[in-house]
Amino acid sequence: MNWEAFWLSVRLATIVSAILFVIGIPIAYWLTSSRWRWKFLVEAAVALPIVLPPTVLGFYVLVALGSRSPLGRWWQSLTGHTLAFTFEGLVIGSLLYSLPFAVQPFAASFGAVDEALLRASASLGQSPLRTFCRVVLPLSKAGLVTGFTLSFAHTLGEFGVVLMVGGNIPGVTRTISIDIYDQVEAANYASANATALVLLVISFVLLSIVYGLNRRSWVVSTWR
Amino acid sequence: MEVTVPPPASAGAGLSSELEVRIRKRFANPEGSFLLNVHFRALAGFTILFGASGAGKTTVLECIAGLIAPEEGRIAIGGDTVFEFEGEKSAIMRNVPAWKRNIGYVLQDLALFPHLTAEQNVEYGLYQLSQSERQKRSRAMLSALRIDHLRERRPAEISGGERQRVALARALVLKPRALLLDEPLVALDRPTRSLIVSDLRRWNQDHRIPIVLVTHSGEEVFALGEEVIVLEAGKIVAQGRPRDVMHAPRLETVAQLTGFENIFEGEVVALNEDRGTMTCRIGPGKIDIETPLVRIVEGARVRVGIRSGDILLATEKPRGLSARNVLPGTVRELEQGHGMVSAYVDCKGTKFETSVTIAARGDLALKAGKKVFVVFKTHSCHLLER
Numbered sequence: 001m002n003w004e005a006f007w008l009s010v011r012l013a014t015i016v017s018a019i020l021f022v023i024g025i026p027i028a029y030w031l032t033s034s035r036w037r038w039k040f041l042v043e044a045a046v047a048l049p050i051v052l053p054p055t056v057l058g059f060y061v062l063v064a065l066g067s068r069s070p071l072g073r074w075w076q077s078l079t080g081h082t083l084a085f086t087f088e089g090l091v092i093g094s095l096l097y098s099l100p101f102a103v104q105p106f107a108a109s110f111g112a113v114d115e116a117l118l119r120a121s122a123s124l125g126q127s128p129l130r131t132f133c134r135v136v137l138p139l140s141k142a143g144l145v146t147g148f149t150l151s152f153a154h155t156l157g158e159f160g161v162v163l164m165v166g167g168n169i170p171g172v173t174r175t176i177s178i179d180i181y182d183q184v185e186a187a188n189y190a191s192a193n194a195t196a197l198v199l200l201v202i203s204f205v206l207l208s209i210v211y212g213l214n215r216r217s218w219v220v221s222t223w224r
Numbered sequence: 225m226e227v228t229v230p231p232p233a234s235a236g237a238g239l240s241s242e243l244e245v246r247i248r249k250r251f252a253n254p255e256g257s258f259l260l261n262v263h264f265r266a267l268a269g270f271t272i273l274f275g276a277s278g279a280g281k282t283t284v285l286e287c288i289a290g291l292i293a294p295e296e297g298r299i300a301i302g303g304d305t306v307f308e309f310e311g312e313k314s315a316i317m318r319n320v321p322a323w324k325r326n327i328g329y330v331l332q333d334l335a336l337f338p339h340l341t342a343e344q345n346v347e348y349g350l351y352q353l354s355q356s357e358r359q360k361r362s363r364a365m366l367s368a369l370r371i372d373h374l375r376e377r378r379p380a381e382i383s384g385g386e387r388q389r390v391a392l393a394r395a396l397v398l399k400p401r402a403l404l405l406d407e408p409l410v411a412l413d414r415p416t417r418s419l420i421v422s423d424l425r426r427w428n429q430d431h432r433i434p435i436v437l438v439t440h441s442g443e444e445v446f447a448l449g450e451e452v453i454v455l456e457a458g459k460i461v462a463q464g465r466p467r468d469v470m471h472a473p474r475l476e477t478v479a480q481l482t483g484f485e486n487i488f489e490g491e492v493v494a495l496n497e498d499r500g501t502m503t504c505r506i507g508p509g510k511i512d513i514e515t516p517l518v519r520i521v522e523g524a525r526v527r528v529g530i531r532s533g534d535i536l537l538a539t540e541k542p543r544g545l546s547a548r549n550v551l552p553g554t555v556r557e558l559e560q561g562h563g564m565v566s567a568y569v570d571c572k573g574t575k576f577e578t579s580v581t582i583a584a585r586g587d588l589a590l591k592a593g594k595k596v597f598v599v600f601k602t603h604s605c606h607l608l609e610r
Contacts, residue, residue: 116335119291122322123329124349125398131323134348138339 001194004171005179009156012087012175016094017152020102024147028106029132047100054097054160061093061165085167090175093165094155102151109143110136146210153206157199241268241302243288243402243434248296251283251458258458260284260294266402266434270425270448272466273438275455281438282332284455285404288436289329290322301327301401301434328400332407334391336379342366342390343375349398365397369423385416392420396427405437409444421448464518468603484529484606485577492524501548501602504528507574514548515605527608532579534604537567538597539588549605551576551598555590565590569598 031043049057065083066072075083083089113136121131137144159177166173168182176199183192243266251260260280264271273281286292288299290306299307306320306327336345346362353361366372369389374382379390388408395403409417428435437448445452445466452469454462462469490506501514506528515528542550553571565585569576576598580590590596 114335116331116333117337119289119322120329120331120335120337121348122291123289123325123327124394125323125326126349126351127323130351134351135337 001191001198002174002176002179002183005174005176006195006198008087008171008174009176012090012094013152013155015091016098016155017102017148019091019095020098020151021144021148024099024102024106024151025137025144028103028110029136031103031107032110033128046103049097050100054158055164057097058093058161058164061089061096061161065089065092065165084165085169085173087166087172090162090166090173093161094158097158097161098151098154101154102147105143105147105150106140109140109146112143113139142213145213149206149210153203157203241401241433242266243302243436244298244300245284245288246297247284247287247294247299249283249287249292249294251280260458262453262455262458262460264453264460264463266436266451268432268434269428269450270435270437271450272445272448272452273436273455274445274452275440277440279455280458281440281455282406285329285406285436285438288402289327289404290320290325291329293319301325304401326398326401328395328398328403330391330395330403330405330408334379334387336387336390336394338379340378341375342371342377342379342382342386345379345390346393346397348394361397362393365393368427369393369396385412385420388412388416388420389423392424399431400433402433403435405435407438407440409439417444462518462607464516464607468516468518468606485532485579486530486535487608488528488530488574490526490528492522492526495522504605507571509571509573511551511572511574513551513605514602515607516603518607529606529608530576530600530604532566532577534600535576535578536599537569537578537580537584537588537590538599539594541597542599545599546601547599548602549598549600553596553598555592555594555596557592558585558590567596569596571598 027046031039031046062084063069064071065075067076067082067084072082072084075088083092117135117139118131121135122128126134157177158175159181162173162175162178163181166175166178168174168178174182176195180192180195180199183189183195245266246263247260249260250257252258258280260283262280262284273284275281283292287294287297287307294307294309296309296311297307298305298310305318306325308316308318310316337348340348343362343366346365347358350358350361363372363375366375369392371386371389371393374386374390379387382390392408409420412420424435437444439445450465452462452464452466453460454469488506490504492502493505493512494503495517496502496514500517502517503512504515504526505512513528515526536547538550541552551571553569553576555567556570556575557568559566559568560582561579563582565580565582567578567580567585567590569578578598580588584590588594588596
């Protein structure tokens with residue numbers, strides 16, 4: 001069991017799901033409230049990582065982060081090194097990779113809040129932003145927890161994007177799933193099994209939390 | 225920290241509570257699309273919007289509340305314009321967002337916040353006040369509506385009538401400039417309903433705001449009514465006090481069927497608001513009669529219906545009579561009907577069909593050419609749609 005890889009993965013997943021929580025909420029709010037006619041294109045783009053092979057996503061992230069892209073050059077002028085094959089690069093790749101796993105549960109729960117409550121809030125003198133904070137967010141607790149947990153679990157187990165963007169640098173970009181791959185390559189099945197089992201158990205526990213929460217529906221449902 | 229709720233934009237006295245609504249908007253309902261085209265004023269007190277579902281009642285409320293925008297029109301509360309747009313050629317465009325209008329709106333399904341207790345629901349709109357001020361105001365409101373015992377309960381844990389009170393308290397605690405109620409009592413039993421209404425009336429004695437209430441129940445109109453506006457397919461077809469409007473047929477074709485023998489084209493020549501009447505000049509003879517006051521402008525074209533059985537005949541000018549309309553005329557023709565006599569009386573060219581008993585014909589010695597007085601009450605005049 002490679003604890004260094006394990007903690008690297010946990011650190012990556014925590015940072016990524018925390019950032020996605022912060023940027024996913026406004027994106028999901030926009031998706032549920034906007035009436036822009038081309039919104040479906042944005043929805044499709046957000047959902048893209050679900051169907052795209054991680055290697056394709058990883059390849060383009062790598063190109064975008066490379067020293068020939070504007071983003072790569074800007075980062076290089078700022079920090080003196082490129083983003084590719086660094087932990088920061090891994091974070092950026094993972095953000096894109098796990099985006100739909102945060103945004104979709106958020107948007108689904110925001111959209112499920114009874115529209116009448118929003119009207120009532122407006123007639124009680126509350127701005128749309130305040131209505132969002134005081135009505136929509138509290139009524140979307142289950143969706144928020146689900147989005148956070150799913151994006152955490154999804155990042156924890158990612159492989160293809162990490163391999164493309166981060167390579168395999170111990171302590172920097174060698175995550176838990178890369179480590180399993182390495183162990184198997186070296187015919188080190190016992191170690192691979194131990195690590196894989198840990199990942200399996202964690203994923204199962206996280207998903208149980210998600211489904212358990214939604215079953216108990218402490219989403220306070222609207223009533224008439 | 226002591227922060228106060230900003231006063232309504234127009235804090236002037238006098239007319240300040242009047243709600244003026246002029247709306248044009250195309251809207252769709254299951255039967256197709258209608259042009260909603262209404263213009264009315266609501267003074268302090270209850271104004272009822274009555275009509276079948278799909279007539280556009282809720283759309284009117286939503287326009288006033290600011291949840292949707294009319295295509296054209298003007299909405300003002302106490303002289304403060306919250307919406308104004310007179311079409312593309314006009315430069316005036318004003319649309320105050322719902323949350324800045326300070327107009328209370330109790331939705332049909334109440335829309336209480338399920339994650340908050342009754343007290344938190346009532347405090348919801350008092351966000352900018354200090355904790356203690358918020359509590360003081362919400363407690364006062366809860367006890368005014370007699371629901372202080374429900375403070376800690378969630379909406380899911382209380383009865384329909386209690387929820388109704390919480391929703392009312394939540395809107396009233398903000399001291400709105402007007403209150404809109406969408407079918408608020410429809411799900412309640414009658415005793416609960418009348419208790420809530422009397423509490424609301426009592427509250428409004430101190431606050432004097434216009435309360436616009438939407439209903440499709442005729443019974444409710446009579447229970448509440450000070451002023452009723454009848455809406456049909458997006459248009460106002462009648463307006464007035466419930467007993468005037470609700471029993472008066474709204475269309476002339478219906479009127480003929482239900483026994484309006486007398487129907488006159490006319491024009492409103494004067495509004496006598498102090499007496500609750502208006503003067504209409506009717507018929508080819510252009511004679512002036514007094515009719516019930518409806519909210520209408522001088523010069524408007526009206527159609528006045530009077531049942532022949534509501535008209536009395538007198539051979540001398542009566543005195544000490546409550547009936548406001550006493551018109552001299554000449555009997556032109558008598559026609560014997562089934563136990564009754566129809567007498568046709570010409571008043572300066574306007575012909576009235578009246579109905580008297582055979583005995584009365586004898587007593588008054590009615591015959592063609594006889595000078596008589598036509599007498600009828602103000603409230604026997606029914607104003608019909610033009």
